[in-house]
Amino acid sequence: MNTEIIKLDQQKIDKKAIEKAAQWIQKKELVAFPTETVYGLGANGLDPEASAKIYAAKGRPSDNPLILHISDIKQLVPLVQEIPEAAKKAMRAFWPGPMTIILNKSDLVPLETTGGLSTVAVRMPDHPIALALIAKSGCPIAAPSANASGRPSPTLAEHVYEDMEGKIPLILDGGMVGIGIESTIIDFSGDMPMILRPGFITKEKLEEVIGETVAIDPAVLKMKRMEGAAPKAPGMKYRHYAPKAKLVLVSGSEHNVISYINKKTKEAHDNDKKVGVIGTDETIALFDADVVLSIGTSSSDRTIAHSLYAVLRQFDHEDVDLIYSQVFESGQNGFAIMNRLMKAAGYERIEV
Ligand code: AMP
Numbered sequence: 001m002n003t004e005i006i007k008l009d010q011q012k013i014d015k016k017a018i019e020k021a022a023q024w025i026q027k028k029e030l031v032a033f034p035t036e037t038v039y040g041l042g043a044n045g046l047d048p049e050a051s052a053k054i055y056a057a058k059g060r061p062s063d064n065p066l067i068l069h070i071s072d073i074k075q076l077v078p079l080v081q082e083i084p085e086a087a088k089k090a091m092r093a094f095w096p097g098p099m100t101i102i103l104n105k106s107d108l109v110p111l112e113t114t115g116g117l118s119t120v121a122v123r124m125p126d127h128p129i130a131l132a133l134i135a136k137s138g139c140p141i142a143a144p145s146a147n148a149s150g151r152p153s154p155t156l157a158e159h160v161y162e163d164m165e166g167k168i169p170l171i172l173d174g175g176m177v178g179i180g181i182e183s184t185i186i187d188f189s190g191d192m193p194m195i196l197r198p199g200f201i202t203k204e205k206l207e208e209v210i211g212e213t214v215a216i217d218p219a220v221l222k223m224k225r226m227e228g229a230a231p232k233a234p235g236m237k238y239r240h241y242a243p244k245a246k247l248v249l250v251s252g253s254e255h256n257v258i259s260y261i262n263k264k265t266k267e268a269h270d271n272d273k274k275v276g277v278i279g280t281d282e283t284i285a286l287f288d289a290d291v292v293l294s295i296g297t298s299s300s301d302r303t304i305a306h307s308l309y310a311v312l313r314q315f316d317h318e319d320v321d322l323i324y325s326q327v328f329e330s331g332q333n334g335f336a337i338m339n340r341l342m343k344a345a346g347y348e349r350i351e352v
């Protein structure tokens with residue numbers, strides 16, 4: 001299959017391109033498109049045959065459910081059973097935006113889309129191209145991140161092409177995404193709202209809007225490889241976001257972290273190995289490794305969230321044997337960034 005890429009201007013979206021994309025969706029095919037979080041791999045979410053193609057293209061395990069993307073709040077009602085007051089408040093405050101809600105599903109939503117679960121995940125993305133595509137297609141669009149399963153999520157159309165070339169007919173290229181990490185997932189199907197995946201919308205922001213306590217899935221809070229307790233978002237149990245080379249996180253005072261990584265770099269060089277480092281604008285000049293990439297500035301966690309996946313992917317094009325990274329815990333996005341980075345590192349974190 002030939003994979004076409006159409007570049008779109010967000011300010012002035014080419015209607016013909018959206019029509020073409022919507023036709024592919026109606027023909028049960030896959031279209032990758034930009035959202036404000038990461039690029040999505042879209043298909044008709046109410047058609048089991050169409051969503052099966054998502055699993056095949058990504059190599060995604062079939063028990064890992066998909067998020068349905070809508071462009072109008074009216075599309076939500078037929079997909080779910082009841083909508084609790086807390087969910088309504090959150091939707092009013094954060095949609096369109098980087099928040100996915102989980103509710104009990106209606107019979108309209110096929111089990112193939114929800115990985116066999118009786119709940120469904122729904123989001124209204126805050127991106128003009130995504131909204132135009134969903135509206136034109138006339139159905140909720142199931143769209144996981146448009147990466148091959150296990151790889152870092154795509155924040156550029158080029159990343160999608162790397163993973164999906166020959167597997168899908170069309171990529172809508174809207175340039176670099178805005179946020180760079182996936183949506184916050186919040187489950188409203190239980191007794192208490194619970195965050196299953198941290199993101200740009202934090203627990204504190206949700207609590208402020210909902211007016212009740214929001215829990216965090218204990219499996220997510222632990223930030224380590226799970227024995228026993230499985231995370232409630234099935235996708236969170238898989239190895240994910242990982243670059244090809246082994247990644248190790250190093251935390252401690254900045255001075256200690258830099259000395260430790262430089263010492264490890266020297267040892268690696270003695271064994272003819274090449275080393276990569278993930279630092280910040282402020283620290284990259286201080287490392288002796290072969291390839292040193294900045295993930296952003298330590299004064300803005302937004303820049304770090306924005307570059308995280310592009311930096312992880314960049315290392316796949318560099319011939320390094322081992323990658324060391326500083327940790328980036330501060331700011332509103334710190335928790336979400338560390339959630340992704342810990343998974344990318346297979347939970348290898350050294351305190352120095
Ligand atoms: P992705 O779109 O690739 O970022 O993955 C979607 C995430 O949403 C995965 O981690 C899924 O496990 C999670 N998810 C989707 N639907 C549900 C659901 N009904 N219950 C719990 N988690 C869900």
Ligand code: MG
Nearest residue numbers: 144145153182
């Ligand atoms: Mg994903």
